[in-house]
Amino acid sequence: MRKRLKNKLANVISPEALNKIFSSFDIIGNIVIIKIPSSGLQDASEIAKQIMHTHKNVKSVFLQKSPVKDDFRVRELILLAGENKTITNHKENGCVFSVDVKNCYFSPRLSFERSRIANKVLPNEKVVNMFSGVGCFSILIAKKVHSAIVYSIDINPIAYNFMQDNVKLNGVYGRVFPLLGDSKKLVLTNLQGLADRVLMLLPEKALEYLPSALSALKKEGGWIHYYDFQHASKGENPLEKTQKKVADTLDNLGVFYVFSSSRIVRPIGPNWYQTVLDININESPSKFL
Template sequence: MPKSLAEFVLKLTNNKIRLSSYDIIGTIAILDIPKELEKYKKEIANFLMQKNKNIQTVAQRQTATEGKYRIRKIKIIAGKKTTKTINKESGVRLLVDINKMYYSPRFSEERLRIAKQIKKNENVLVLFSGICPYPIVIEKHSNPKQIIAIELNKKAHEFALENIKLNKCKKIIAINADVKKELKNKKYLNWADRIIMPHPTKAEEFFNLALKAAKKNSIIHLYTFKKSNQNTRAILKRIKKSLKNKKIKLKLIFCKKVRPYSKDIEQLVLDIKVIKD
């Protein structure tokens, strides 16, 4: 038997086509299968299940991430007919339905990176929180005072509540709401020591609103996109130019590419210090 998926696909196609990457979420493997491999997808799926006994379902991505809930539609091609599973990362367990809510295991290291930065008794605000991977990893690996998590997708919110129970978390308040409406509540004014915005297509749009919740010298972890040849400083300059409160100063303290998104676009995270008078 071939040692890897890449080796198997090359053998299957007489060294003509490569396919090596796929995601595993719990017991589900998710593949992007190019058109030229469509006729081999059952064989590819069966190989994966034979090679990794933990994989019980193999699914094929049907769409890119789309819609207000950032969902990628998938189709099961082999194994158990389920899209629900429990994924483990950084010592926590996360219940997810990959057909109804957004979750990516590729950000597990990034979630842990942020969790390890959080100081004792910080108030943490997580926007677009999904099934609560950021809040749960944070509570398990640091000692915040409180974490508020806001998510629009009702189904993802229901799973978040289950995940909070599953991991015996005590400091997380999960709210099913539109961030734009929820943050208008005065209780958020200057509340957060740290704000996490893991929605690269929307984070910049909501940045001014998030700033109202930010304390003096707080940190915002903002995820966004940039062109591969674009300077990171240009992104910060764009954000600064959009500020409604010109008295606020922003200082970039860390930046890194999180992952390539397409041939010319990459996703990055900016850790920004908020300086208020």
């Protein structure tokens, strides 16, 4: 499908612009979101028309006009072709996620990472997902591990409403508990000392929220999945850079830990990466409880 589209667009735009578009082309349900470099903007309508032509199930094509931004991690979209509807159902890993792509964060590029984390969860685990969006990680975990309980927090009321719908849509009611608010405050008031595992997918603020993640863990410790953005120029290793940053903080806090594994989740720009550390916390010091 993409090859056919690429061939069609090759007659319209330069190979350089074509490659840039294809590296930032997302299909979410029946919606396509593309980023087009400023040099190719005059061809935006033609590109959108060709996308609709080659992808018969696509109902709308939007141009992403800004990076994801602000607390809710949402982006500005401009309609290029099709219906002006930003709500869709996206199927992934045997789940269906209802999402408003304009008012909630959502990335299909995290599909493998969601599955990787869900595969680590053991029976009867309690999980705190501090930054859940519309609930994708939480719901997949509960679908795979029926005895797991997930406390699933987001501060965006729209994402929270979609998360509630998605919990019902995927039959995990009573096992995923959507919570609306700031995860730091919610951990402090309701979720201290109960988790076997904490997910921290908010790279911009993860370091600031690390003490809260520690305080959510059981006294005997558990797992933290820590996400980061890292620049790494030639010769630098983005994973080592994330490890160093997190190690400095954990050492200062007096925590016993092991970096069990790490990986680059995805490149997000030139020399710019999303990384994840799977951290085994051996014992959560009492000062966090």
